[in-house]
Amino acid sequence: xxxGAVGVAPIGVGVDQELIxxxxxxxxxxVARNYTDAEVAYCSAQPSPSSSFAARWAGKEAVFKSLGVxxxxxxxxxxxxxxxxxxxxxxxxxxxxxxxxAQAEAKGVGKILISLSHSETVAIAFAQAAKSx
Amino acid sequence: xxxGAVGVAPIGVGVDQELIxxxxxxxxxxVARNYTDAEVAYCSAQPSPSSSFAARWAGKEAVFKSLGVxxxxxxxxxxxxxxxxxxxxxxxxxxxxxxxxAQAEAKGVGKILISLSHSETVAIAFAQAAKSx
Amino acid sequence: xxxGAVGVAPIGVGVDQELIxxxxxxxxxxVARNYTDAEVAYCSAQPSPSSSFAARWAGKEAVFKSLGVxxxxxxxxxxxxxxxxxxxxxxxxxxxxxxxxAQAEAKGVGKILISLSHSETVAIAFAQAAKSx
Numbered sequence: 001x002x003x004g005a006v007g008v009a010p011i012g013v014g015v016d017q018e019l020i021x022x023x024x025x026x027x028x029x030x031v032a033r034n035y036t037d038a039e040v041a042y043c044s045a046q047p048s049p050s051s052s053f054a055a056r057w058a059g060k061e062a063v064f065k066s067l068g069v070x071x072x073x074x075x076x077x078x079x080x081x082x083x084x085x086x087x088x089x090x091x092x093x094x095x096x097x098x099x100x101x102a103q104a105e106a107k108g109v110g111k112i113l114i115s116l117s118h119s120e121t122v123a124i125a126f127a128q129a130a131k132s133x
Numbered sequence: 134x135x136x137g138a139v140g141v142a143p144i145g146v147g148v149d150q151e152l153i154x155x156x157x158x159x160x161x162x163x164v165a166r167n168y169t170d171a172e173v174a175y176c177s178a179q180p181s182p183s184s185s186f187a188a189r190w191a192g193k194e195a196v197f198k199s200l201g202v203x204x205x206x207x208x209x210x211x212x213x214x215x216x217x218x219x220x221x222x223x224x225x226x227x228x229x230x231x232x233x234x235a236q237a238e239a240k241g242v243g244k245i246l247i248s249l250s251h252s253e254t255v256a257i258a259f260a261q262a263a264k265s266x
Numbered sequence: 267x268x269x270g271a272v273g274v275a276p277i278g279v280g281v282d283q284e285l286i287x288x289x290x291x292x293x294x295x296x297v298a299r300n301y302t303d304a305e306v307a308y309c310s311a312q313p314s315p316s317s318s319f320a321a322r323w324a325g326k327e328a329v330f331k332s333l334g335v336x337x338x339x340x341x342x343x344x345x346x347x348x349x350x351x352x353x354x355x356x357x358x359x360x361x362x363x364x365x366x367x368a369q370a371e372a373k374g375v376g377k378i379l380i381s382l383s384h385s386e387t388v389a390i391a392f393a394q395a396a397k398s399x
Contacts, residue, residue: 010143010276012224015248015259065248068224091278091334115281115331119388122252126259126281126392143276145357148381148392198381201357255385259392 011109012129014065016058020123025053034060034078042084051123055116058125059083063094063112066129069103083114092116094127104129144242145262147198149191153256158186167193167211175217184256188249191258192216196227196245199262202236216247225249227260237262277375278395280331282324286389291319300326300344308350317389321382324391325349329360329378332395335369349380358382360393370395 024030031040035056043052060078080100083092094112096104104112110132116125157163164173168189176185193211213233216225227245229237237245243265249258290296297306301322309318326344346366349358360378362370370378376398382391 010246010261010263013246013248013259013261015148015257015281016250017252017255017257019252061250062248065224068219068222086334089334091331113276113279115279115328117282117327119283119285122255122283122388124250124257124281124283124390126279128261128276128279128394130276143379143394143396146379146381146392146394148281148390149383150385150388150390152385194383195381198357201352201355255388257383257390261394 009131010128011107011131012066012068014062014067014127014129015125016061016065017122017124018054018058018061020051020054020118020121023050023054023057023123025050025057036079036082038084039082051118055118055123055125056083058123059092059094059114059116059127062125062127063114063129064100066112066127067100067104067107067109068129069107083116108132142264143261144240144264145199145201147195147200147260147262148258149194149198150255150257151187151191151194153184153187153251153254156183156187156190156256158183158190169212169215171217172215184251188251188256188258189216191256192225192227192247192249192260195258195260196247196262197233199245199260200233200237200240200242201262202240216249241265275397276394277373277397278332278334280328280333280393280395281391282327282331283388283390284320284324284327286317286320286384286387289316289320289323289389291316291323302345302348304350305348317384321384321389321391322349324389325358325360325380325382325393328391328393329380329395330366332378332393333366333370333373333375334395335373349382374398 043049046052060081063081080098082095092114094114108131109129111130113128179185193214196214213230215228225247227247241264242262244263246261312318326347329347346364348361358380360380374397375395377396379394
């Protein structure tokens, strides 16, 4: 009778890589369209803002892929996928807003796990969308 | 009373990267040995077929790793790990055939999640093998 | 009574990449501080020891991220995150020791899945920390 019911189960994964030089984080229109104010504040305060913006960009793409939803054109804007760092541990965490949130809820996604990494030139990200029980 | 019974649990992960230029997708023998007809049709129709073949190659290797089975020599051919795109969402999906399917079933793998990414030069893939409850 | 009880549920993910040339595996002090004797024996016996040391380094960082714990300074040493290969399948497996083990247990982590990959120049790793039911 399901004593050991488990909290979450994976329902989608996403991986993405971006050349840091290819993410136009010096373009205010690009930044305003794709990042929340809190993300901009965080990235701008990092030792290498362009690396942080690129890692988050890869993260947003990875989250988008993990949701397994249709085209971005018709769906969520990447600004609605917000990646901030836990003030306690420094680990990145995902919060969805607007249409992205609605699409995730429609698919039963209760939690999204994320990890980011960047070298001097490349940012990569991995996301896992999990179902809450 | 199993109210919140959960669908799947992770039992293995796999990551792989390939230089796009190192995957000999222009070689018909290599392609015929490692890709299904449907995969060939899909990759050939993409804007950059060599990138698509390489991303699938990384995906097949990642799936193989996620299964945690013995050597490829003794086991599954990569042609038996088929990665096609959901016509609805465009998201890649995994179907196993032959020995790969038998090995996965023997390990209790009920589902494999996959994500692919490529830059101009490098393809990366992540796979997760999950158990069905 | 828990017929379909599921083994594990994801509670954290970690991804990391390292330039192989940037991991000082020729430095005995670095190696002794960060790798166990069994890891050193394994990596030294591989065709490209520097690639193996770098892949394990990426793996240790990915495991660390998957645990979502505080700073390394205050916490686990990477030597306490041991990555060895299953003698049967060759697949990498994670064993935690000391403070790393205690931190994982405190977070309810029962299992960590890992996968490693390296090209000529770059090592990448993915880790997933899962809860046991």
